[in-house]
Amino acid sequence: MKNIDSNGHVRGTSVYLDDIPVIQGTLFGLVFDAPMAHGSIEAVDYSKAEALPGVVRIFTANDIPGENQIGGIVPDEPLFAEGDIHFQGQPIALIVAESEHIAAKARKLIDIRIVEKPVITDPREAQAKGQLIIPPRTFRLGDPAAQWAKCAHVFEGRADSNGQEHLYIETQGAYAVPMENGHIKIHSSTQGPTAVQRTAARVLGVPMHKIEVDVTRLGGGFGGKEDQATPWGVMAALAAGQLKRPVKIALHRLDDMRMTGKRHPYSSDYRIGLSTDGKILAYEVTFYQNAGAAADLSPAVMERTLFHCTNAYFIPHVTATAYSCRTNLPPNTAFRGFGGPQGMFAIEAALAHAAREMGIPKHLLQQKNLLTEGAEFPYGQIAEGVEIGKIWQTLEAKFSIEKTEKAVAAFNNANAQVKKGLPCSPFASAFHLQKHL
Amino acid sequence: MLEFMLNDRVVRTSKPSGSLLLDFIRYDQRLTGTKIGCREGDCGACTVLMGSLVDGRLQYHSATSCLTPVGNAAGKHIVTVEGLNMDQLSPVQQAIVEEGGTQCGFCTVGFVLSLTGFCLQADQMANYPAAIAAIDGNICRCTGYKSLERAAARLTDALAARPNGDAIAWLVANQFLPEYFQQVPDQLRAMQPAPASANGKPRVSGGTDLYVQQHDTLVEQEVTLLFDRPALKGITVEDGICTLGAQTTVADMLHSEALQTMFPRLSEHLKLVSSTPIRAISTLGGNFVNASPIGDMTAFFIALNAQLHIDGPNGARRIFLKNLYHGYKTLDLAPDELITAVSFAVPPANSRFNFEKVSKRTHLDIASVNTAILIFMDGNAIAEVHLSAGGIGPVPTFLEKTCAWLQGKELIAETVRSAAEILQTEISPISDVRGAAAYKRLLLRQLFYAHFITLFPETINLDLLR
Numbered sequence: 028m029k030n031i032d033s034n035g036h037v038r039g040t041s042v043y044l045d046d047i048p049v050i051q052g053t054l055f056g057l058v059f060d061a062p063m064a065h066g067s068i069e070a071v072d073y074s075k076a077e078a079l080p081g082v083v084r085i086f087t088a089n090d091i092p093g094e095n096q097i098g099g100i101v102p103d104e105p106l107f108a109e110g111d112i113h114f115q116g117q118p119i120a121l122i123v124a125e126s127e128h129i130a131a132k133a134r135k136l137i138d139i140r141i142v143e144k145p146v147i148t149d150p151r152e153a154q155a156k157g158q159l160i161i162p163p164r165t166f167r168l169g170d171p172a173a174q175w176a177k178c179a180h181v182f183e184g185r186a187d188s189n190g191q192e193h194l195y196i197e198t199q200g201a202y203a204v205p206m207e208n209g210h211i212k213i214h215s216s217t218q219g220p221t222a223v224q225r226t227a228a229r230v231l232g233v234p235m236h237k238i239e240v241d242v243t244r245l246g247g248g249f250g251g252k253e254d255q256a257t258p259w260g261v262m263a264a265l266a267a268g269q270l271k272r273p274v275k276i277a278l279h280r281l282d283d284m285r286m287t288g289k290r291h292p293y294s295s296d297y298r299i300g301l302s303t304d305g306k307i308l309a310y311e312v313t314f315y316q317n318a319g320a321a322a323d324l325s326p327a328v329m330e331r332t333l334f335h336c337t338n339a340y341f342i343p344h345v346t347a348t349a350y351s352c353r354t355n356l357p358p359n360t361a362f363r364g365f366g367g368p369q370g371m372f373a374i375e376a377a378l379a380h381a382a383r384e385m386g387i388p389k390h391l392l393q394q395k396n397l398l399t400e401g402a403e404f405p406y407g408q409i410a411e412g413v414e415i416g417k418i419w420q421t422l423e424a425k426f427s428i429e430k431t432e433k434a435v436a437a438f439n440n441a442n443a444q445v446k447k448g449l450p451c452s453p454f455a456s457a458f459h460l461q462k463h464l
Numbered sequence: 465m466l467e468f469m470l471n472d473r474v475v476r477t478s479k480p481s482g483s484l485l486l487d488f489i490r491y492d493q494r495l496t497g498t499k500i501g502c503r504e505g506d507c508g509a510c511t512v513l514m515g516s517l518v519d520g521r522l523q524y525h526s527a528t529s530c531l532t533p534v535g536n537a538a539g540k541h542i543v544t545v546e547g548l549n550m551d552q553l554s555p556v557q558q559a560i561v562e563e564g565g566t567q568c569g570f571c572t573v574g575f576v577l578s579l580t581g582f583c584l585q586a587d588q589m590a591n592y593p594a595a596i597a598a599i600d601g602n603i604c605r606c607t608g609y610k611s612l613e614r615a616a617a618r619l620t621d622a623l624a625a626r627p628n629g630d631a632i633a634w635l636v637a638n639q640f641l642p643e644y645f646q647q648v649p650d651q652l653r654a655m656q657p658a659p660a661s662a663n664g665k666p667r668v669s670g671g672t673d674l675y676v677q678q679h680d681t682l683v684e685q686e687v688t689l690l691f692d693r694p695a696l697k698g699i700t701v702e703d704g705i706c707t708l709g710a711q712t713t714v715a716d717m718l719h720s721e722a723l724q725t726m727f728p729r730l731s732e733h734l735k736l737v738s739s740t741p742i743r744a745i746s747t748l749g750g751n752f753v754n755a756s757p758i759g760d761m762t763a764f765f766i767a768l769n770a771q772l773h774i775d776g777p778n779g780a781r782r783i784f785l786k787n788l789y790h791g792y793k794t795l796d797l798a799p800d801e802l803i804t805a806v807s808f809a810v811p812p813a814n815s816r817f818n819f820e821k822v823s824k825r826t827h828l829d830i831a832s833v834n835t836a837i838l839i840f841m842d843g844n845a846i847a848e849v850h851l852s853a854g855g856i857g858p859v860p861t862f863l864e865k866t867c868a869w870l871q872g873k874e875l876i877a878e879t880v881r882s883a884a885e886i887l888q889t890e891i892s893p894i895s896d897v898r899g900a901a902a903y904k905r906l907l908l909r910q911l912f913y914a915h916f917i918t919l920f921p922e923t924i925n926l927d928l929l930r
Contacts, residue, residue, distance in 0.1 A: 036569030039497020246570025
């Protein structure tokens, strides 16, 4: 299969946001953002920045004709902070100038006074203080509580997985051009053009048909431009609409990394019970999702974690609870796997724990508990057309996990400074299952 | 007025010499194939090739245009993807397309330039490891690199047919390069020499760290260009003393036969220092005066007990590199003085040298801790030691106490263990983004052990040091 854009890509002729020919009179936007993680804004003095030659205007929450709201699932995120700031890098204003260079100079001239408030970065602390994005959700199958006494082995532990920066090589950006009759065209590097259109209409206070969103291509997204490409498109449209001039925003890498959310860090508690022969009888897991300061896509990401909590295994008794916890970090967002990897990581950590304690190879525990035809997931779906057992056998015949593990052990015995390991994990995708829900 | 070749034509610009080549290419010339990914030399999306005549022969290296002042392009041939495009895809472009090496495409042009740079390298380097090394400064987030590795392997095979001698003629004949490359040497010879820079302006060497720190002010002004001054270039060995001009790049070191002979594992050491396009433009003098507490080449040369040659209005003087730093970014160097060269005594046969570095990423990253050692042996006794480390205090540090204590001791594990304890008394790491203070202390101990395990495998091993 060939990427139809390949020839343009290798010749450098494919057009990305910053390659769109610039229309005469175009202005450049740069975001002024919160310098600390939590606090209330006492005063902002833009006068020196506004006085800098080449600065055209600085937009704040006061300049929004419609709603100062960009939250897609939960309306809990302003375009520009008003009153309180909730994460370092939260947009407060948009500086619009004749060049990006002038805007960058102006940004250094803004004085802000903030009264600091306590900062929460740990999702468990947020949960304990009742800081939740949405109410918790629990998936149940059978009755784990009644099983523990019947289990030959019960292991408890904690699994933590950290965040991850998308690092799409093309940073976030948008280019808004005023059109006829008060319409605005937004060129956006977004995975979610409708989100940009809907949100721009809401913030500008105009019907959606007045906003056109054009996406030729993205220089990488990986989920990072699903919801979080929206603010820049909306800001550019806001400025373009009011100034009647095209406005371009192309984030500097450091601004992008500071202002945008990452993969959700999770902290999870598990309890797993097994029979003497290694069958998983019961599994309890609690996920503390670090959502950051606003909902963004966190509720949907949290659900996907629950869908994947038993990975590719059948477990007859399961309780899985997830908390989406509000912290003072940039709102975390979609990222390849969309919460699934975090759910799978906890059960894989629990199995690794059990294998270590029971003194048997993890891959045997994995194989013994693979999904079988007709097995039920903790959300009620019955598995049909299950191939994972066959897949595992095929791979085993081809690569022999046991032989490879022996080779790894031999290498590790012979080498003091360099060590090897063999990761091995099945993977069940819940993406194609949604029609059942 | 600056003059240089950009692809197939000569361009002139009156832009400030401190403005960036990347912005000139994209916004003044509207050659948008060259991309902006980070503006810090980390991602390689802005990679270009820079060609100049060396001993009458055209030589190219890759460079990150985001950190290159346009003044450093003067008199050279700058190649962007637009200067490589022909009617048909070149074998480099073809290999990437056919192996599925491009997805979103944003990093792709950088890979095309780096791999074309690989094709232009001296004959003996046209092997697969060299092809992979050529793309060590390019980040791709889509492919996972396997397809790009296959493309590199395919190119290596294609280059097997390349004869020794004039690479460019063969590359043109085989449609790797457009025909105009054959005329480039004559056009460069006809070019006006780069204008002498005004004194008193900020001085820029390769710019690799300066533009990360001072981008906003440097891009607006004329700067004093040092990079191409012939008097500051060159590696010589005379009467047992090796002298390197202050504008010697890390790549120049790598390509020096004299240095490769002195330090047989030089390639291994320097592979830990940034990436191919950065090594081609980062200079020793720049590294020293930048005074980063974790400057790799600073640690390297302190351990060689190197001397700096300094020129100023009051004449020339020499100081030991280890004495250059008085405190964090405070130097024994007046504003009107210039480091012209660095020299060291060629290590004798009874000496051994090693360099170690640990960073969050193995390659293309700033060190958490780095260290170098030069050790002279007298039988089984340590005659003399020069040990340096970075990341463990406000300046790159010569570890004086440890060196003094080791002198005259027998080389056994117990000696190394005891020295590692003394080492801990003369460092003061702080906790920062590159690691907690305790972690850096542990790192330096392990790297100190690694020096001895690497240099004396017959006597010292990890088990003995535990």
